[in-house]
Amino acid sequence: MKMPPFKLYSPSSVDEAIQIAKSLQSKQEDFDWISGGTDLIPNYKWHLNPKKNVISLANISQLTELTETTIGGMVRLQDLAESEFTHPVLAKSANSIASIMIRRSGTVGGNICLDTRCYWYNQTEDWRETIDWCHKCDCGTGADCRVIPNQNTLCVATYQADLAPVLMCMEARVHLISTSGKREMNLIDFFELDGMKKNKLLPGELLTHITIPEEISTWSGDYQKLRQRESWDFPEAGVAALWKKKEGKLEKLRIATTGLESIPGYHEDLAMELVENWEGEESIKYLSEKIRKAVKPVPNTWYTPAYRRKMVKVLTKRACKGLLSE
Amino acid sequence: MSDEEKDEMVGYRQQPGKISFSRPGSGGKNSFSEPRDEKMIPESQGGEKKQPWGDHRHDNLITGRVVGKSTSLVDSNWKVTGRAKYGDDIRLPAELIGKIVRSPYHYARVLSIDLSEASKLPGVISIATGEDAKNKFGVLPVTKDEHAMAVDRVRHIGDLIACVAAEDEATALEAVRLIKIEYEILDSIHDMKDGLKDSEVPIHDRGEYHIGEANIQKRVFQEFGHIKSMKENSVASHKKNWFFNGVNHAATEPHAVVADWDPSGRLTLYTPQQVPHYVHRALADVLEIPMHQINVHRTFVGGGFGGKSDPFPHEMCASILARKSGRPVRITFDREEVYWINRGRHPSHIEMNLHADDEGRLCGIETDALIDGGAFASFGHVTTYYNGVLHTAPYEIGAFHYTGARVWTNKPASGAMRGHGAVNSRCAVEVGIDDISEQLQVDPISFRLANLLPPHSATITGFRVTSIGMRECLERVMKESGWKEKFRKMPLGHGIGIGCGFFISGSGLPIHWDPNKFPHATVHLKIDMDGGVTVHTGAADIGQGSDTVVAQSVAEVLGLPLDMIRIKSRETDTSPVDLGSYSSRVTFMNANAAISAAMEIRSDLLNATSEITKAPIEKLVIGDRRIFRKDEPAIGVSYLEALHKAQEDRGALVASGAYRTPPMGRAHKGAAAGLAPAYSFSAYVAEVKVDVETGQTKVEKVWAAHDCGKALNPLAVKGQIIGSCHMGMGQVLSEEMRYGRTGNLMNTDLLDYKIPSVHEMPHVTPIIVESNDPEGPFGAKEAGEGPLLPILPAVCNAVYDAIGVRTNELPITPDRLHKNIERKCRELKIDDPNDLPSPRLEHSKLQDTLEKRAKEHSIRDKERRLTSEIEPYHNGALFGMDPTIPPDEVDESWEVTVIPSEEYLENPRLAGSAWVHTERRKRGI
Structure with a gap:
């Protein structure tokens, strides 16, 4: 399999990276950022929207900061999983990503900005030619979506990354930088419902780090994940639950899901409903059913949508199990 | 030389014609022989090994050297040090890279192929299409239905249409893109049940032998035993309709091949093949050159499992391109091409019925297996039988009814995969027994x-x-x-x-010849003055350790350490014809052939020893690199002394051993x-x-x-x-x-x-x-x-x-x-x-x-x-x-039937319905 040729830039600071981006943009040349490369390189090999230029972030040490409240975009997933600063739920989700070799290369920023995935898209160029391409990588043909034909407006590729739901529950903020300056926003607001657009990153914009509120360290929770194999596989469904109790009483609960739609789902209202009407096991059952109804997976991953919805119910129940025991 | 070593030389006198390394035990990494391992020698031969299952005809050949001992494979060092050369590791001077143009359609007629733009591309050296090789081939002589590249039609996504050889991969890929093909899309068949029905354009045409106008490649009907009474006698019955999805071998190494026409006009094909001999034959057919002009060189094989046992179209493509360009051509598959060439386990619908009587006996097994062959026959003729006949044991049964059919569909071809044909129906039987x-x-x-x-x-x-x-x-x-x-x-x-x-x-x-005329496996041995044994065998080591088992067999009989055995199993130029690594035959057949070759050498060595020591042959035993009197072990000679004696007047010792199966089986159709x-x-x-x-x-x-x-x-x-x-x-x-x-x-x-x-x-x-x-x-x-x-x-x-x-x-x-x-x-x-x-x-x-x-x-x-x-x-x-x-x-009610009755055809099972069709020749077409 042959990757299309590209020019690789290796800046050693964020400023330098932005300068390179600026000069490429001024020449109307498109480019991709590359961090761990575990997602981008396979996609390039399969000719999935490859660019002529690639800017590597590997040499930028500023981006590898890792404390209880700050996680650099270039922190390796395995480092996150092993760090003493990492919240146990975040560590659990990080540790469940792909395989150890991929975790040693893959990064936090890369995982959050992971390209959405689809059976009709994550295929080689020759394969995609046999289905006459698809909406997400149409090779100039204006091809339709192959999952839900005759709609041609929205890409339904699935967001299958593990960190986002946990970080959403932590109310993490993402910090971005581009040629037009810095900005930050809640991770909850970061994603965009189109599987092609994926998130709010502007062309040439870069995720530098995320920040987590300090008080999160006192919260408890769990992350539950559905997949065929305990290694390699992307989540077919994932549920993160984080809660705070005060004197044995449930005070706050946050629930987020992944692997079910084009964006991770944040279920604020359902979580609040549970806190307000907390009646133990029955409430969890009720919430699980509500979450099942709230997600709308499509047939573009390994398991069927019906099964994934049923399982999100089971996963929610299991993720919330800790609510009962403490 | 140390004093100790000098002592070893006492009694030994330098003689003309004898070389100095021929002292007791010489040869191998350790120059001194070790005592015989009595624990490995059967009691019948004076050793300590108990044989609860009785004596064996090879017992007298046991020297206690290697057989029965855990040993790492003889080629393992090559693999773990990265020195082993697999298909894609072969690099020849001036090689070109070959790429294949594949069908994007399930089923289509190829109307035209326009090569004009591709051939103009700088760096493109040669292009070939189906026109360049019109002869059919296939692994089984009875079902040759493949072409190197499409002639007239493509039959599944990924089917080959043309191939290109260029100076580098990027150019080859660009040329592939520039080839313009016009297609007429045909209605494709995906559900194997549809393959049983008549079709307007059957995927293959079998001429007068075509079954109906359907896509049935092979059908089998078998009834044995008390068919009529099995249901009456049963007190418990199991019935289940299974669906087994297809699986692929997914060997670590994707297929890769290098073809080279050398200056003397001969073709060498480097390929990770399980069955070099069949490729050898198929190449001769397709390229229209005699077999002696071809040398099939088996590289290290990075996993086969049956997936590298057919002669493949890409092997033909590389050879055709190399002939056209006059330069070596290398083709390496991407993973998806491995799935397109497939030959994995058949997707199967299996209906399994078991009946047990009041004494807890299996009074009947009824199996109906419809298997999805994909676009080509491959080993399917055999698979269709195996789905039935390989579950007639280990249980004693009162009746066996089997209907099997294999259909063509527009999918990558199924073929032989580890446990060929037996796996799915075995699963169904064993689950049935659990239920019963x-x-x-x-x-x-x-x-x-x-x-x-x-x-x-x-x-x-x-x-x-x-x-x-x-x-x-x-x-x-x-x-x-x-x-x-x-x-x-x-x-x-x-x-x-x-x-x-x-x-x-x-x-x-053996599928290509009469077993009564030719052996299944032949092994040649050659030993020269150095004492090392060169073994020529065509058995393909695909990682399963066939080189090791052949080396072990020779080493055991001759009492030598494994490092004195050199296996040459790679090239058809030097190795005797062998059927290759499939149907789990290699250990059984090649080791048997190796033993019989080694027995010849052994006899030469014993004769020579007897001549030197004047001991009668029947008193002599072989130990570790030493041949001596059993009753007086001090009297004996080293292996090399015996060898050199045996070499007098004739030079290197050579021997050939072969194995053929005894006559077996009954006479009904499909009994083999x-x-x-x-x-x-x-x-x-x-x-x-x-x-x-x-x-x-x-x-x-x-x-x-x-x-x-x-x-x-x-x-x-x-x-x-x-x-x-x-x-x-x-x-x-x-x-x-x-x-x-x-x-x-x-x-x-x-x-x-x-x-x-x-x-x-x-x-x-x-x-x-x-x-x-x-x-x-x-x-x-x-x-x-x-x-x-x-x-x-x-x-x-x-x-x-x-x-x-x-x-x-x-x-x-x-x-x-x-x-x-x-x-x-x-x-x-x-x-x-x-x-x-x-x-x-x-x-x-x-x-x-x-x-x-x-x-x-x-x-x-x-x-x-x-x-x-x-x-x-x-x-x-x-x-x-x-x-x-x-x-x-003795019993008239004991059926042996291979043709369904009219009565059966009134209400056939799924695969059994293949028999509803009549062959064209019987319809007068």
Whole structure:
């Protein structure tokens, strides 16, 4: 399999990276950022929207900061999983990503900005030619979506990354930088419902780090994940639950899901409903059913949508199990 | 030289013609010979090794050197140091890179191919299309239906249309893009059931032999035994319709080939092939040159499992391009091309019916197997038979009805894969026995133990079974797994299950020639003055260790260390013709050939020793690089002395040994399919954990007993058992070739084709059972394919034991199992699957009957394997027939039928409906 040729830039600071981006943009040349490369390189090999230029972030040490409240975009997933600063739920989700070799290369920023995935898209160029391409990588043909034909407006590729739901529950903020300056926003607001657009990153914009509120360290929770194999596989469904109790009483609960739609789902209202009407096991059952109804997976991953919805119910129940025991 | 070493030389006098290294024990890495390992030498030969299964014809050849000892494979250092050259590692000067133009359509007529733009591209050296090679080929001589590249039609996505050779890969790829092809799209067939129907443009045309106008490639009908009375006599019946998804071998190494026409005008093809000889033949056919102009050079093979045993179109393409360009051409597959060439296990619809009578005997097996061949025949002719005939043992049965059909569809071709043709129907039989045992309220292991064929018996279709270690396999796994404490006694979600296997150890008939005229395997030996033995064999080492087993056999007979044996097995120029690595034949046939060649050399050495020492030959024994008097070990000569003596007047010693199967089998149509000189047996117990809420199954432990006759290299046998477990676990739990809504294969990569990872791998306890096969080399049988069979049903049965739910589709992915759990909950009106009842067993009276019979049979079997005068035993004796006469000769109601009756055709089963069609020649077309 042959990757299309590209020019690789290796800046050693964020400023330098932005300068390179600026000069490429001024020449109307498109480019991709590359961090761990575990997602981008396979996609390039399969000719999935490859660019002529690639800017590597590997040499930028500023981006590898890792404390209880700050996680650099270039922190390796395995480092996150092993760090003493990492919240146990975040560590659990990080540790469940792909395989150890991929975790040693893959990064936090890369995982959050992971390209959405689809059976009709994550295929080689020759394969995609046999289905006459698809909406997400149409090779100039204006091809339709192959999952839900005759709609041609929205890409339904699935967001299958593990960190986002946990970080959403932590109310993490993402910090971005581009040629037009810095900005930050809640991770909850970061994603965009189109599987092609994926998130709010502007062309040439870069995720530098995320920040987590300090008080999160006192919260408890769990992350539950559905997949065929305990290694390699992307989540077919994932549920993160984080809660705070005060004197044995449930005070706050946050629930987020992944692997079910084009964006991770944040279920604020359902979580609040549970806190307000907390009646133990029955409430969890009720919430699980509500979450099942709230997600709308499509047939573009390994398991069927019906099964994934049923399982999100089971996963929610299991993720919330800790609510009962403490 | 140290004083000590000088002492060794005392008594030795330098003589003309004798070289100084010929002192006692010389040769090998260690220059001094070691005492014979008495523990490895059978008691009958004066050693300490007990042989509970009796003596063996090769016992007198045992020198205690290597056989039976765990040894790393002779080529392992090459692999672990990265020095082994696989297909894509071959680099020849001035090589070109070849790329293949493949069909983007399932089924289409190729109207025109425009090469003009591609051929103008700088760096493109040659382009070839179907026009360049119009002759058909195929692995089986009776079903040649492949072309190097499309002639007229493409038959599946990925089918070959043209190929390009260019200076580099990028140019070749660009040229592929520039080739313009016009197609007329034809209606494609994806569901194998549609393949049974008449079609406007059948995928292949068999001329006058075409069956109806349908896409039926092969159909089989067989009825043996008391067909008419089996249902009347049954008190318990099992019926299940299975669907088995197709699986791919997914060998680590993708296919890769280099073709080179050398300056003398000969073609050398470097290819990781399991069966170099068939490629050799096919190349000669396709290229229209004599076979002696071709040298097939087998590279290291990075995993075959049956996936590299056909002659392949890309091998033809590389050769054609190399001929056109005058330069070497290399073609390496991407992973998805591996899936497009496929030859994996057939997707199959199997209907399995079992009947048991009031004495707990299997009074009937009825199987109907419709298998999806994809676009080409490949090994399918054989597969169609194997799906039936390979489950006629190890149980004695009262009747056997089999209907099988293989259809062409517009998918990548299915073919031979580890456990060829036997795996799916075996799973269905073993699950059926579990169900029947439950209906009869008996332990399924007791049921099996009371229904086994004895050693030296004939199966219902007339296979000659020699050694059988099935009983010991069952007893060992039962004991080691703690079966009696666990079966039907564990809490919900935890289960244990049993499955058995039966497989051929070498196919009885060579498909290209008369077995009475040519041997299956030939081995040449050559020994010159250095004492090292050069072994020429055509057996293809595909990682299974065939080089090692041949080296071991020679080393054992000649009493040499393994490092003195040099295996030359790569090139057809130097190695004798061999059928290759398939049907688990290599250890059995090549080691036998190697032993007979070594026996010739051995005889030369003994004669020479006798001449030097004046000792009579019958008093001489071979030890480690030393030949001496058994009664007076001080009198003897070193191996090299004997060798040099034997070389006088003739130079290097050469010898040739061969193996051919004895005449076997019966005379009905298809009687040869499944015939083998020996059969392997296995029994596995699997322990699983099932999450009832998600349907996820985790196999925790496996006890795997395999009867390989004799473990020549126990390390390799254990490796095969564990590897088979892994591969079979893939098929039962997660691996499948998944075809999507549009008929496209959706998972042509190793992320979405779910091979179990190390996390899924259970702890496997390999148990070797040695039944000492009378015809096997030193008693050995196969261990490469048979061990895969039992893991599938063992896991299925364990899942049932855990949650009381049976599946009928493999793999048992969590979503499929979850559906079945939901169904069960609905049936039982249970809301929470955690409340499902666990299956429990209360023995009926039949249990005692079975245990008693098993005990009697155990005594019978022991007697039969040790006596020298063996009475015939034909399947049917358990049902009161005379064991010494084939039942059809004495009982008119005992059917032997291979053509369906009119009555059957009125209401045929699924695959059986293939017989509704009439061949064209019989319709006068």
